[in-house]
Amino acid sequence: MSPGMAFAIRVGAAAAVFAAMALWEWLAPRRRLAVGRRPRWPGNLGVWLIDAAAVKLLGPVTVVGAALVAAEKGWGLFPSIDLPYWAAVLFGVIALDLTIYLQHVVFHHVPWLWRLHRMHHADLDIDVTTGVRFHPVEIVLSILIKIVAVVVAGVPAFGVVIFEVLLNVTSLFNHGNVALPPRLERLARWIVVTPQMHQVHHSIERAETDSNFGFNLPWWDRLFGTYRAKPSAGEQGMTIGLPIFRDVAELAIVRLLTQPFRREH
Numbered sequence: 001m002s003p004g005m006a007f008a009i010r011v012g013a014a015a016a017v018f019a020a021m022a023l024w025e026w027l028a029p030r031r032r033l034a035v036g037r038r039p040r041w042p043g044n045l046g047v048w049l050i051d052a053a054a055v056k057l058l059g060p061v062t063v064v065g066a067a068l069v070a071a072e073k074g075w076g077l078f079p080s081i082d083l084p085y086w087a088a089v090l091f092g093v094i095a096l097d098l099t100i101y102l103q104h105v106v107f108h109h110v111p112w113l114w115r116l117h118r119m120h121h122a123d124l125d126i127d128v129t130t131g132v133r134f135h136p137v138e139i140v141l142s143i144l145i146k147i148v149a150v151v152v153a154g155v156p157a158f159g160v161v162i163f164e165v166l167l168n169v170t171s172l173f174n175h176g177n178v179a180l181p182p183r184l185e186r187l188a189r190w191i192v193v194t195p196q197m198h199q200v201h202h203s204i205e206r207a208e209t210d211s212n213f214g215f216n217l218p219w220w221d222r223l224f225g226t227y228r229a230k231p232s233a234g235e236q237g238m239t240i241g242l243p244i245f246r247d248v249a250e251l252a253i254v255r256l257l258t259q260p261f262r263r264e265h
């Protein structure tokens with residue numbers, strides 16, 4: 001599979017899931033939004049476009065491209081232990097998910113990386129558009145980290161495509177302002193990060209911000225002790241965002257891009 005085709009699959013899947021989630025939120029929202037869509041969507045969606053442009057600017061430097069080169073040269077752990085192809089795809093997806101979990105923890109605890117990542121947390125509500133609100137520098141760093149993981153593990157290109165599509169789709173899903181029925185949600189939490197689970201990660205309370213780091217698989221939080229079932233103020237009563245950047249003016253695209261470089265407001 002060529003990097004161009006992989007990109008087209010990702011864009012198509014993301015557009016379809018975005019539309020489905022936006023419709024679900026509109027029909028059955030979980031929470032009343034504090035500031036609503038109008039002040040937030042242009043900035044959040046604008047950042048999504050800038051991120052896509054940043055990825056394109058990297059040209060041939062793609063995670064799929066790295067997987068193709070690694071496969072050709074026989075690099076990585078999986079080829080060296082003669083892992084069957086299907087197992088390399090499966091373990092590759094799981095290894096990439098663990099990498100993204102660890103990356104997320106590190107971005108919370110290293111001050112200059114937190115400056116980049118906190119833009120994601122400064123959204124005053126969470127909905128499907130928060131799922132694409134990441135600073136372009138964070139996106140580029142994340143690609144480089146994934147390239148290292150793919151080369152070290154020897155993940156096949158097909159595994160990379162599955163992971164990238166999953167990450168896009170689950171990020172749109174678990175930021176959605178939607179609710180699964182409670183009984184289903186309790187079960188789903190063992191398989192995938194649900195919107196109710198990820199909502200805790202967007203709490204203004206720092207101890208809650210530093211919990212539920214997972215995007216796809218919920219197991220890492222349980223394994224490493226960063227899982228929190230509920231926000232202390234309750235799902236409806238909790239405040240979303242950070243103690244800083246609470247002015248609605250901070251939702252504008254230029255402000256979003258400059259947040260990492262500003263001390264506070």
Ligand SMILES: [Zn+2]
Nearest residue numbers: 104108117201
């Ligand atoms: Zn975070």
Ligand SMILES: [Zn+2]
Nearest residue numbers: 120175198201
């Ligand atoms: Zn989030």
